[in-house]
Amino acid sequence: MARSEPTPGPPGPDGVATVAGAVFTVLGVGFLLHSLVGFKLQGRWLWPILLILAGLAVLFSSRPSRP
Amino acid sequence: MSEQWTRSGTSSTGGAAGPGPTTGRPRRLERSTTDKMLAGVAGGLGQYFGLDPVIFRIAFAVLALAGGGGVLLYALAWVLLPVGDQPRSTLHTKLVERDGKGKRVVAAVVIVLGAIALIGDLDHLLFGRGLVRFAGLAAVVAALVWLFNNDDRSEADAPPPPPPTAGDPWPVPSGPSSWSPAPSGGPSPEAPAHPAADAGPALGAGAGPTLEVGPGPVASEGVGPVGLGGPAWLSAGAGADPTEPLEAIEPAEHVGGTPPPPPPPGAPPPGGRAPGGAATRSLTLLVISLLLVGAGCAALVGLHLTVFLSLALVVVGLALLSGGRWGRSRGLIPVGILLVVALGMSTAVNFVGVPLRGGAGERRWQPLTVDELPDEYRLGVGSLHLDLTDLRPGRGDDDVEIDASVGVGELVVTVPPAVDVVVEGRAGVGELDLLGQRRSGRDVEQVVRQTSSRFDGPTFELDLEVGMGEVRVRRGTV
Numbered sequence: 001m002a003r004s005e006p007t008p009g010p011p012g013p014d015g016v017a018t019v020a021g022a023v024f025t026v027l028g029v030g031f032l033l034h035s036l037v038g039f040k041l042q043g044r045w046l047w048p049i050l051l052i053l054a055g056l057a058v059l060f061s062s063r064p065s066r067p
Numbered sequence: 068m069s070e071q072w073t074r075s076g077t078s079s080t081g082g083a084a085g086p087g088p089t090t091g092r093p094r095r096l097e098r099s100t101t102d103k104m105l106a107g108v109a110g111g112l113g114q115y116f117g118l119d120p121v122i123f124r125i126a127f128a129v130l131a132l133a134g135g136g137g138v139l140l141y142a143l144a145w146v147l148l149p150v151g152d153q154p155r156s157t158l159h160t161k162l163v164e165r166d167g168k169g170k171r172v173v174a175a176v177v178i179v180l181g182a183i184a185l186i187g188d189l190d191h192l193l194f195g196r197g198l199v200r201f202a203g204l205a206a207v208v209a210a211l212v213w214l215f216n217n218d219d220r221s222e223a224d225a226p227p228p229p230p231p232t233a234g235d236p237w238p239v240p241s242g243p244s245s246w247s248p249a250p251s252g253g254p255s256p257e258a259p260a261h262p263a264a265d266a267g268p269a270l271g272a273g274a275g276p277t278l279e280v281g282p283g284p285v286a287s288e289g290v291g292p293v294g295l296g297g298p299a300w301l302s303a304g305a306g307a308d309p310t311e312p313l314e315a316i317e318p319a320e321h322v323g324g325t326p327p328p329p330p331p332p333g334a335p336p337p338g339g340r341a342p343g344g345a346a347t348r349s350l351t352l353l354v355i356s357l358l359l360v361g362a363g364c365a366a367l368v369g370l371h372l373t374v375f376l377s378l379a380l381v382v383v384g385l386a387l388l389s390g391g392r393w394g395r396s397r398g399l400i401p402v403g404i405l406l407v408v409a410l411g412m413s414t415a416v417n418f419v420g421v422p423l424r425g426g427a428g429e430r431r432w433q434p435l436t437v438d439e440l441p442d443e444y445r446l447g448v449g450s451l452h453l454d455l456t457d458l459r460p461g462r463g464d465d466d467v468e469i470d471a472s473v474g475v476g477e478l479v480v481t482v483p484p485a486v487d488v489v490v491e492g493r494a495g496v497g498e499l500d501l502l503g504q505r506r507s508g509r510d511v512e513q514v515v516r517q518t519s520s521r522f523d524g525p526t527f528e529l530d531l532e533v534g535m536g537e538v539r540v541r542r543g544t545v
Contacts, residue, residue, distance in 0.1 A: 014390070014391040014392075014396065014397065015391070016391075016397060016400075017388075017390055017391030017396045017397050017399075017400070018387070018388060018391035018392070020387050020397075020399075020400045020403060021384045021385065021386070021387025021388035021389075021390075021391055021396075022384065022388060023384070024380050024381075024383050024384030024387060024403040024406075024407070025380075025381055025384030025385055025388065026384075027380060027384075027407055027410070028377050028378070028379075028380030028381035028382075028383075028384055028406075029377075029381060031373065031376070031377035031380065031410045032374065032377035032378065032381065034373075034377075035371060035373040035374045035377055036374065
């Protein structure tokens with residue numbers, strides 16, 4: 001009696017990709033502002049914002065998936 | 068993780084189990100549930116190494132007083148070592164097996180830390196640093212307590228696995244403990260000898276409607292329930308006594324090419340490739356293609372390299388954000404990392420005042436007349452060679468002014484053998500070698516003048532700079 005292969009369901013949110021995307025987006029916007037309007041990238045502002053966004057991204061990606 | 072558990076148990080079976088309640092089970096470094104003063108770390112170390120736990124307690128105390136390392140080590144051992152007969156550490160249980168709750172808690176901690184750091188300056192103005200540090204410490208402690216304070220309750224509150232139905236010959240065990248294979252070495256009160264013991268009554272020997280174990284018609288053929296598609300560790304082999312407990316088999320072992328055990332819930336499907344892999348590759352190729360096309364367009368319109376790289380990084384970030392919602396887009400992460408590195412170099416070069424313009428690669432110019440000299444020579448990344456050997460200005464001509472820069476790389480200028488030269492060189496980070504005079508370091512500047520008694524013409528005035536790299540000026544040969 002052959003048993004059918006379990007069909008994989010749709011992939012859920014990818015937390016790593018979401019976090020990396022948030023970080024890259026913020027860095028890109030920061031560098032862009034730095035290039036265009038002279039916005040000064042300062043670590044003391046940048047890394048807390050990155051932390052917050054990374055946390056939000058993890059929160060967003062770890063929402064309980066629908067059954 | 069489950070394989071590690073089994074391997075470590077198998078490899079240490081028969082070894083010195085050490086004193087303590089874990090005798091009879093494979094020796095494993097774990098927190099003790101019996102000999103404990105705080106979390107059982109020292110007690111577990113003592114049981115593992117066969118030493119008095121007081122030795123480890125004293126060591127932790129000494130290290131804690133000498134810089135605080137003992138506290139950190141103890142905390143790490145607390146969260147990284149499994150407790151008692153639990154197969155995995157508390158950290159793994161909280162972060163991986165709790166349906167995202169642990170991740171949300173960690174995310175909350177990260178957000179709190181970021182917010183505290185962000186308002187740090189404001190708080191410094193209003194209250195001083197002390198309150199912020201206290202609040203941050205309190206937030207971290209509260210989050211950790213929230214994260215780790217319900218070890219036992221989480222296990223006890225776990226709902227029992229649903230009994231398998233007759234139409235489901237391969238019931239998927241629910242819960243972390245039911246999935247992990249038990250350590251070898253026979254049953255013990257602490258550790259069930261078989262994962263089936265956790266998985267519900269139907270998985271016991273001869274108890275389920277289809278997963279019968281023992282000398283039945285299927286098992287007698289040497290196939291066992293695995294032949295029906297069941298996991299390999301359910302096979303007891305022909306002639307096995309149904310009353311004997313089953314021996315655990317490592318998950319990697321399969322009988323006769325039978326399929327491996329079913330993956331735990333949430334794990335990627337067999338083959339290690341998550342759904343959406345093709346889409347990921349397509350998305351990655353699409354983004355890379357767009358970046359290449361954009362680079363060409365940027366070069367055409369003279370867009371600043373840093374602006375283009377920033378836009379590319381934003382595109383990659385947004386693609387990761389959107390792709391992460393419906394599948395796997397991790398293939399773009401290396402692209403983003405490369406862009407960040409390039410942007411960092413670009414920013415560093417701009418920081419030292421050298422424009423990162425002019426493209427990339429190796430450029431060679433050899434002007435023959437003064438009229439061919441452009442206003443400036445620029446190269447973003449690469450090697451720029453400027454050969455002025457054949458440039459012979461007349462006696463009444465104006466001075467020859469050369470303005471050249473390289474963002475990252477080397478700038479080499481060769482001047483005629485017998486002319487008056489004034490070189491002003493700068494390097495953000497790197498080395499200057501101006502007509503034999505060397506200087507290196509950060510923010511290096513040097514001015515070199517050389518006159519030639521054989522020449523009575525205009526002076527070659529060179530203004531050369533490199534952001535990161537080397538500037539070399541040498542005289543050509545006749």
